[in-house]
Amino acid sequence: SQKIEQNSEALNIQEGKTATLTCNYTNYSPAYLQWYRQDPGRGPVFLLLIRENEKEKRKERLKVTFDTTLKQSLFHITASQPADSATYLCALAGVASNTGKLIFGQGTTLQVKP
Amino acid sequence: DGGITQSPKYLFRKEGQNVTLSCEQNLNHDAMYWYRQDPGQGLRLIYYSQIVNDFQKGDIAEGYSVSREKKESFPLTVTSAQKNPTAFYLCASSILTGNQPQHFGDGTRLSIL
Secondary structure, three states, rough: OOOEEEEEEEEEOOOOOOOEEEEEEEHHHHHHHEEEOOOOOOOOOOOEEEEEEOOOOEEOOOOEEEEOOOEEEEEOOOOOOOHEEEEEEEEEEEOOOOOOOOOOOOHHHHHEEE | OOOOEEEEEEEEEEOOOOOOEEOOOOOOOOOOEEEOOOOOEEEEEEEEEEEEEEEEOOOOOOOOEEOOOOEEEEEEOOOOOOOOOEEEEEEEEEEOOOOOEEHHHHEEEEEEO
16 A cells, blocks of 8 residues: 655654654555644645655745655755744655645654753 | 534544534535544545535545535534544535635534543
């Protein structure tokens, strides 16, 4: 069955360092992958989308990579700040998906300490 | 400002009772979705709708029902058949064409009395 794995352990880093979050998937061939941020008690907010034919995407301090051979996406936050502390979710959609349906990982919680 | 509004923020259900969660969007999106989120788990799809008067079951539809009578509205009813309804419920919408991000409301937390 299709499976998405994000590191369930919280990631604790020092302010100013680069945070790297991992999203691995199996039994799936996604056409694109999205990353969302979720704060406690709130709905997820879209951050970045990367397509299967793109290796890397950047937006300000955020960078996403997509390796379809390794079946893995990495999400980087450079010069991290305490305000970046949140749970980050990856989500995938398949080639045949014209329904907009996404499959979400369980999320990784990032804690940036001042 | 355009967005998605979910209400109420907190909801309590008694045994044997059906409850309805509201979701309204003013983004003019065709597609709408309902997810359930439990601690330590990803979002699981309950129902989705691509067009008015049509909807499809997601991965965990048992014990839930929906309607889509208007483009803007996609209410979710948690029926008494749902034996473990305590969860955080999220509604989302998107443009229907491929690879579009989903826009989420701020959720309803449902608990059992």
